[in-house]
Amino acid sequence: MSPDRHSRAMLPIPDVPAPGLTTYDAKDPDTSYPPIQPLLPPAGAPNVLVILIDDAGFGASSAFGGPCRTPNAEKLAAGGLTYNRFHTTALCAPTRQAMLTGRNHHSVGMGSITETATSAPGNSSLRPNTKAPLPMTLKLNGYSTAQFGKCHEVPVWQSSPMGPFDAWPSAGGGFETFYGFIGGEDNQWEPALYNGTTPVEPPATVEEGYHLTEDLADHAVSWIRTQKALMPDKPFFVYFAPGATHAPHHVPKEWADRYAGEFADGWDAQRESTFARQKEMGIIPADAELTPRHTEIPAWDDMPDALKPVLEREMEVYAGFLEHTDHHVGRVIDTIEELGLLENTIIYYIVGDNGASAEGTLNGAFNEMANFNGMAALETPEFLASKLDQLGGPESYNHYAVGWAWAMDTPFQWTKQVASHWGGTRNGTIVHWPNGIDEKGGLRSQFTHVIDVAPTILEAAGLPEPTMVNGVLQSPMEGTSMLYSFNEREAPERHELQYFEMFGNRGLYYKGWSAVTKHRTPWEMVGPTLPAFDDDVWELYDGSTDYSQARNLAGDDPAMLAKLQRLWIIEATKYNVLPIDDRGVERATPEIAGRPTLIHGKTQLLFSGMGRLSENSVVSIKNKSFSVTAEVTIPDGGAEGVIIAQGGRFGGWSVYAKAGRIKFSYNVLGLQEFATEAERQLAPGKHQVRVRFAYDGGGLGKGGDVALYYDGEPAGTGRVGATQAMIFSADETTDVGYESGTSVTADYTPQTSRFTGAIHWVQIDLGDDDHDHLIDPLETLRIAMARQ
Structure with a gap:
């Protein structure tokens, strides 16, 4: 084997001109240049597939003794190694940034999620350029790189259509291809997707059988096949990070029905049976103890009998969701095997980026946004019972009860977010690499952490940590390669010291303690x-x-x-x-936290065609009076469709035309809809239409009176009984002239939402003044210029 001719410590690898004779005429027989050689990693460098499941606890997957059947995880474990002391950070974005950089989450600015970033270095959500991500290092060493699924590492003020895109996977993140979503979660039936940095719509509808996990697997399979067809000599790095099994727990009904009746004994009994199975499998030591239930978590027997069928169905849906996810993970793995690549592909199957999620309230949720808005009390046991058959379907935005999260973290204490205890941070992990691992079906119990993944992959590929990337001196990775443990079952652990912290929950591991x-x-x-x-x-x-x-x-x-x-x-x-x-x-609150915001002042001007604007990109109308004014041209025969909409089926508001009349609908959590319709049609021609909302005050989430105006003249009145105080959606956006995702109201669908007239501009104004004057065009221009 010839030695590697590249000096790879500095990336990009500097071009070194070849010395030698330069002839005058290319036909001169002494003219000689070596052939151009595509950049490749060192000979034998493996393909890499990293699979990261979302919000799955240690005791969920059957590969780790759990009740959710994951045959593909079990198959990999039988042919590779199972790590039973692998750890994450207790939360999604921090785990992902730590894994992709090989550094601790605070080191790369991700002490929490991007939505709660502050100006403190450890919580800024800004990755220092001294800590280049692994996919960048691999790409600059000759790997093909692609990510499919969730990216929650983009600072919120950089998530608009204007970027900047430095933190996006396919721009500054080192991935040549990205297909997925930006943010913490997404609707599995009707997701907000990006191809690179370009918003795209799902390729099919719910009615046509669409599901996000299947779509992501389709793209991953197609990319791997294409990469090997066109670049068979180049290894690949594929990061497959489905939104599953994060809430909402969306899965085709037949997958959930496979578990009918299996959770009737409740979460306390489930803990016991999972614990027994973990010992039988040897996943946990024979002398391990099952930790008791804390008083904050209710006993199954103390739950109302009338609610128990709902609670059972919540867990059936989740179990089906995880099995469905594993099935589509298996399609990606099968593709690698069919191409004859499995022997030299190192696969990490990390079952959870943190512990199971306990963010679904004690009863679970039909729409988890109710809890996020402090309105969980609206979802009474009677209401939940009425929605039992819809759990997991497109009508729901569901989550399971805290007790199930605790059961999915068997045998440990606590759950996701709780970085102090293993229930929040210990995740079952499988490593499969036939060319690099001799033992099949082995168990490894060395302490390992998500920051160890990157240095392991570099060592397996024969690549050094770069000392300089894009002209910036790099700080050393903080993880420890796991490669030493691959073929030495009893090798002393090398990762001996590790801190944990999330929202004040703290922990420290040191040499077993x-x-x-x-x-x-x-x-x-x-x-x-x-x-x-x-x-x-x-x-x-x-x-x-x-x-x-x-x-x-x-x-x-x-x-x-x-x-x-x-x-x-x-x-x-x-x-x-x-x-x-x-x-x-x-x-x-950005102003208090110290992070940038795109929105300043009390006025925002938007234009037709603008869309996929996150809540951080639009002035907040919550808990205050506001008005929405639009200058539109109505065609002959009247107009239909959306002028502006924010949110969607599970909470939001929309100003739109229906049967030639302007209408305002405010949707509270998908539970209540308050509609105000103009008393008359809007005549053809150019007009200013306005919705004025007068907030009641006296606290958060209160209602208010609605008034509609045509060209400054009253056109209708109505009432909104309540509003959402904190957030409309984690994935739905604001659109002008149409509505993407799901629709705020059943008066239209996303497919029929496009406004049939012309929208010249839309302006949102905040404040308690009445806003009943017409907006002067010069004022419109001044606002636009002031925001350049």
């Missing part, structure tokens, strides 16, 4: 009273004899606890964890 403190409870999203950080109670566990953190030794060994607490402070200082930030509303 862990010190932890839980600061807040995930499902208490609105208004919890939090203790001072110094008042948090720390616990101590000896992992060498206590796999599941079941026996708190804080009272028995205070010296060890103090040592680990001190180490946490040192690591927190080293990696930008400080200051610890458990604020809620303050972090959700």
Whole structure:
């Protein structure tokens, strides 16, 4: 094998001109140049497939003893290695940025999710250019790179159609191809998708059988086949990150029906059966203990009998969702095998980017946005029972109850967001690589962390960590390659020290010991009273004899606890964890948090065709009076369609024309719709139409009076009984002249939503003034120019 001719520490690899004779005439027999050689990694570098499932706890997949059947995960485990002490950060965006960079989440600015970024370095959501992502390093070394699925690492003020796109996967992230969505979650039936940085619509409708996970697998399969057909000598790096199994738990009904009756005994019994199965499989040590249920989590027997059929169905839907996801993951793996590439493809199958999600309330949710808006009480047991048959379908935006999340994290304490305990951070992981792993079906118990993935892949490919990327000196990766453990079952672990922190929940692992403190409870999203950080109670566990953190030794060994607490402070200082930030509303408010915002002042001017504008890209009308004014031209015969819409089926508002009349609909969580329609049709020609909403005040989420105007003249009145206080949607956007995604009202569909007249501009104004004057065109121009 010839030695690698490239110096790969500096990326891009510098071009070195070949010395030698330069002839005058190309026909001269002494004219000689070496043939152009495409850039390739070192000989033998493997293909790489990283599969990252969303919001799946350690005890969910059947590959780790759980009730959700995942035959493809089991097949990989039988031919590779199972890691039972692999860890994440307890939350999605931090785990993803940490995995893709090989650095701790605060080191790369992702101490939390992008929507709660602050100006503090550890929480800014900005990846320093001194920490280039793995796909960039691989691409610059000759790999083909592609991502399919979720990207939640784009700062919210960079997520508009204007970018900048430095943090997007296919622009600054190192992926040559990206097909998926930007944000924390997406509607699996009607997602907001991007091809690169261009918004695209799903290739089919719900009625035609569309589902996002299947679509992502279709694209991944097609890309892998194309890559190997056209560039067979180049290895690939594929990152397959479906939105599943994050809420909403959307899955075809037949997949959920496979689990009918399997969860009738409830979550306490499910914990017991999963725990027994984990021991039978050898996934956990024989002396491991099942941790008890905390008092904040209700017992199954204490749940109302009338609600239990709903709770059962919630879990049936989730189980079907995970099995459905594994099925489509299997299609990607099968493609690699069919192409004869499986032997030299290193596959990471990481079952969860954090613990199972406990963000669905104690009863679960038909529309999880109700909880996010502090309105979960609207979803009474009677209401949930009436929606049982719709759970998992396109009419729902559903989530399961806290008790199921706890059961899916068996045998550990707590859930997603709780970085202190293994229930939030320990995720089952499988590594498969026939050319690099001798043992089939082996178990590895060395402590490993998501930041270890990147250095492992580089070592497997024979590539160095770059010291310089795009002219910027790089800081070392903070993870530890796992390659040493692939063929040495008993090799001493090399990742001996690791901090954890999320929303004030903290932990420190050191040589088998862990010190932890839980600061807040995930499902208490609105208004919890939090203790001072110094008042948090720390616990101590000896992992060498206590796999599941079941026996708190804080009272028995205070010296060890103090040592680990001190180490946490040192690591927190080293990696930008400080200051610890458990604020809620303050972090959700850009001006207080210190992050940029695209929107300034109380007025915003929009134009026809603008769309896919996230809530961070549009002035917020929540909890205040506002008006929406549009200058439109109505064609002969009247107009139909959307002038402007924000949100969708599960919450939002729309100004539109129906049967020639202007109409305003406000949809509260998909539960209530308040419509105000003009009393007369709008004549053909150019007009200004206005909706004025006078907020009642007196708190959040209150109602208000609606008035409609044609050219300044009253045209109709109405009433909105309640509003959404915090958020309309995690994935639906604002569109002018049409509506993408799902529709706010059943008066139109996205396919029939396009406005049939002409929209010259739309202006949103905030404030308590009455806004009953016509907007002067010069004022419109001044506002537009002032925002350049």
